[in-house]
Amino acid sequence: MTPINAVTTLSIEDGIAVVTLNSPPVNALSVGVRDGLALAFGQLLGQADVKAIVLICEGKTFIAGADIGNLGKGGPQGANLLDCLKAIEGASQPVVSAIHGTALGGGFEVALACHYRVAVPSAKCGLPEIKLGLLAGAGGTQRLPRIVGAERALELMLSGEHVPSKACLEMGLLDALVEEGQLRQGAIAFARQLVADNRPVKKVRDLDDKLKAARANPQFFADFRKANVKKFRGFDAPEANIRCVEAAVNLPFDEGMAVERKLFLELLAGTQCAAQRYAFFAERAVWKIPDVPADTPVLPWENVGILGAGTMGGGIAMNFLNKGIPVTLVETKQEALDRGIATIRKNYDNTAKKGRMTQADVDRRMGLLTGSLAIEALASSDLVIEAVFEEMSVKKAVFKQLDAIAKPGAILATNTSRLDVNEIAAATTRPESVIGLHFFSPANVMRLLEVVRGDKSSGAVIATSMQMARKIGKIAALVGVCPGFVGNRMLAQRQREAQALMLEGARVQDIDRVLFDFGFPMGPFAMSDLAGLDLGWTRESSTGLTLRDKLCERDRRGQKTSAGYYDYDAQRKATPSPVVEQLIAELAAQKGIVQRAVSDEEILQRCIYPMINEGAKILEEGKAIRASDIDIVWINGYGWPVYRGGPMFYGDTVGLAHVVETLQRFEAKLGADFKPAKLLVQLAATGQKFQDPNSIKSN
Numbered sequence: 248m249t250p251i252n253a254v255t256t257l258s259i260e261d262g263i264a265v266v267t268l269n270s271p272p273v274n275a276l277s278v279g280v281r282d283g284l285a286l287a288f289g290q291l292l293g294q295a296d297v298k299a300i301v302l303i304c305e306g307k308t309f310i311a312g313a314d315i316g317n318l319g320k321g322g323p324q325g326a327n328l329l330d331c332l333k334a335i336e337g338a339s340q341p342v343v344s345a346i347h348g349t350a351l352g353g354g355f356e357v358a359l360a361c362h363y364r365v366a367v368p369s370a371k372c373g374l375p376e377i378k379l380g381l382l383a384g385a386g387g388t389q390r391l392p393r394i395v396g397a398e399r400a401l402e403l404m405l406s407g408e409h410v411p412s413k414a415c416l417e418m419g420l421l422d423a424l425v426e427e428g429q430l431r432q433g434a435i436a437f438a439r440q441l442v443a444d445n446r447p448v449k450k451v452r453d454l455d456d457k458l459k460a461a462r463a464n465p466q467f468f469a470d471f472r473k474a475n476v477k478k479f480r481g482f483d484a485p486e487a488n489i490r491c492v493e494a495a496v497n498l499p500f501d502e503g504m505a506v507e508r509k510l511f512l513e514l515l516a517g518t519q520c521a522a523q524r525y526a527f528f529a530e531r532a533v534w535k536i537p538d539v540p541a542d543t544p545v546l547p548w549e550n551v552g553i554l555g556a557g558t559m560g561g562g563i564a565m566n567f568l569n570k571g572i573p574v575t576l577v578e579t580k581q582e583a584l585d586r587g588i589a590t591i592r593k594n595y596d597n598t599a600k601k602g603r604m605t606q607a608d609v610d611r612r613m614g615l616l617t618g619s620l621a622i623e624a625l626a627s628s629d630l631v632i633e634a635v636f637e638e639m640s641v642k643k644a645v646f647k648q649l650d651a652i653a654k655p656g657a658i659l660a661t662n663t664s665r666l667d668v669n670e671i672a673a674a675t676t677r678p679e680s681v682i683g684l685h686f687f688s689p690a691n692v693m694r695l696l697e698v699v700r701g702d703k704s705s706g707a708v709i710a711t712s713m714q715m716a717r718k719i720g721k722i723a724a725l726v727g728v729c730p731g732f733v734g735n736r737m738l739a740q741r742q743r744e745a746q747a748l749m750l751e752g753a754r755v756q757d758i759d760r761v762l763f764d765f766g767f768p769m770g771p772f773a774m775s776d777l778a779g780l781d782l783g784w785t786r787e788s789s790t791g792l793t794l795r796d797k798l799c800e801r802d803r804r805g806q807k808t809s810a811g812y813y814d815y816d817a818q819r820k821a822t823p824s825p826v827v828e829q830l831i832a833e834l835a836a837q838k839g840i841v842q843r844a845v846s847d848e849e850i851l852q853r854c855i856y857p858m859i860n861e862g863a864k865i866l867e868e869g870k871a872i873r874a875s876d877i878d879i880v881w882i883n884g885y886g887w888p889v890y891r892g893g894p895m896f897y898g899d900t901v902g903l904a905h906v907v908e909t910l911q912r913f914e915a916k917l918g919a920d921f922k923p924a925k926l927l928v929q930l931a932a933t934g935q936k937f938q939d940p941n942s943i944k945s946n
């Protein structure tokens with residue numbers, strides 16, 4: 248074996264050359280990997296005693312793509328990837344890529360430039376660039392459609408799906424599967440066979456058959472765009488991806504490559520791509536907890552107890568059942584328990600009806616669920632999650648009971664969305680075992696979990712909770728105890744301003760429109776109507792002084808009563824309500840507010856900048872570890888558009904000095920709610936960003 252450079256080796260045995268890359272963790276296309284490819288292939292091409300070449304990787308995966316951390320950054324450039332691929336495809340000997348783990352993005356593009364591809368059954372391939380706000384910029388958009396056709400290519404590129412080997416083989420993306428664990432031998436044998444059979448080099452760029460269907464249908468791309476308008480709303484990358492496939496269909500290969508390059512560079516320079524690359528690393532950073540290192544021992548847990556079979560309790564239970572983990576569900580009344588279990592079954596039955604689960608899957612899950620009316624049934628649970636009524640006295644009483652019956656070392660978790668976890672923990676004799684696990688509704692669907700560490704939560708309890716979150720497919724952000732934690736605490740800022748703007752004269756539909764156009768799935772008023780205005784409202788406690796009280800008193804409780812902030816028709820289509828407009832005008836007059844026209848810009852800044860400010864306070868108080876954790880909460884729990892990277896990243900994008908100035912302007916006019924946080928002022932003054940590595944520590 249001859250070293251080519253620090254990450255590349257070359258061996259030649261009986262006329263078969265093997266180029267091996269070894270650049271942990273994922274063999275990303277760093278300078279070293281590209282240089283290694285260029286040098287190795289430079290040596291091999293035209294070497295008469297080399298009959299075929301195998302490209303393979305060491306470690307856990309084939310090349311997982313470009314080095315995302317360095318994409319678009321200056322610095323040492325190394326060999327050009329496109330030149331490497333040209334050399335590989337232009338080789339006179341057949342080149343076989345040997346795939347294990349994942350061949351993704353630029354990695355899959357390297358494989359597509361090879362003449363043949365083999366993989367082990369567990370491998371996956373795909374072009375996930377769309378998730379980074381990008382397109383495959385090394386020929387992927389031109390080669391993929393030439394193998395699978397335009398329709399399939401669009402599906403794969405616009406979903407970013409990691410496609411299992413077997414499906415790749417069926418689509419012609421792979422030429423053969425080789426035995427698991429035998430990739431090197433299998434690929435060499437495959438290459439030998441190519442030589443023995445005198446098979447030609449097969450250049451994907453020369454294929455055309457699969458493109459004919461789209462070429463023959465002039466409506467094809469327009470129809471595809473139309474069918475996906477909703478899905479792609481706000482994102483730049485989907486349209487650029489579609490234009491590349493259009494180019495593949497309608498232009499010669501090299502011209503298509505030029506279109507791809509131009510659009511790739513445009514996306515790469517944009518803020519959406521920057522935001523989505525940031526989100527990629529934010530998702531991975533969230534698991535790193537400075538004072539709970541990765542080697543912290545976790546507590547053994549094999550079963551879960553859930554207290555409360557309502558919507559939250561049932562949804563939480565499904566997460567565990569889905570992963571084959573037994574759940575004991577406890578309620579106080581038989582009827583409530585029966586209802587809770589029936590709802591879980593109904594949810595699974597509906598999934599089965601849609602063909603996304605078999606009846607056996609449903610039965611297996613339901614078989615793992617045990618109902619009980621006695622809290623003692625949780626005595627053997629390793630992890631207990633309380634999801635009872637959101638009231639401190641009730642929670643404390645429950646935790647006192649749990650303390651008495653739970654086994655030593657069991658994790659006692661509360662699903663509170665706003666109450667003081669320390670106070671709840673203090674109701675037990677083991678506050679170190681208590682933690683908050685704030686699931687978001689619907690708990691079986693929403694990806695976010697706020698893990699709320701109490702002052703006394705032990706490292707093992709925190710580490711186990713994070714591991715549990717991963718196991719059930721959540722993304723967890725570790726947050727500290729404060730009212731509303733991270734997500735709801737910041738949401739309160741937006742809600743307050745939405746209400747204030749409404750009284751000042753901004754129309755409900757305009758506030759919603761501005762936030763919808765910003766990229767949220769819906770605005771705050773449409774959201775309230777969907778959730779129901781009477782959540783936590785009772786006629787007895789109504790003051791009649793807020794708009795919400797007035798609406799609820801008139802039975803305008805949201806979509807469910809066909810009236811809330813909006814009027815709804817039978818198809819749930821919303822229209823602005825003259826009744827509500829009248830009520831708002833009256834309320835404003837009562838409060839002595841002179842209504843005025845409010846600009847879209849003011850709506851956006853008043854709703855969003857106080858959130859950024861609150862995020863800064865959260866960081867100042869140490870209630871979140873890093874700004875990107877806050878962004879993860881907002882992207883995954885509150886529909887913040889990922890292409891804007893989260894509120895803190897958005898603050899960085901518009902400029903923290905501008906955020907501070909704007910807040911100060913509002914403070915002068917509207918009062919202390921807008922007073923900029925100390926951290927925000929300091930960062931702005933020193934020209935730093937939230938995302939700068941030491942921005943929090945240095946302040």
Ligand code: 3H9
Nearest residue numbers: 272275311312313314315316351352353375383384385531
């Ligand atoms: C592209 O290719 C553009 C081209 O079309 C055009 C070129 C001209 N770069 O996820 P994990 C790190 S765009 C840099 O925890 P897993 C990751 O941050 C790229 N770093 O492991 C983490 O670091 P740390 C298209 C990367 O087993 C560590 O590796 N490709 C990259 O759960 C382990 O990662 C993609 O979008 C990278 N490309 O999942 C694929 N990939 O330990 C992106 C990973 O310090 N990657 N890291 O936190 C993935 O989807 C997953 O990482 C993968 C492994 C499935 C590979």
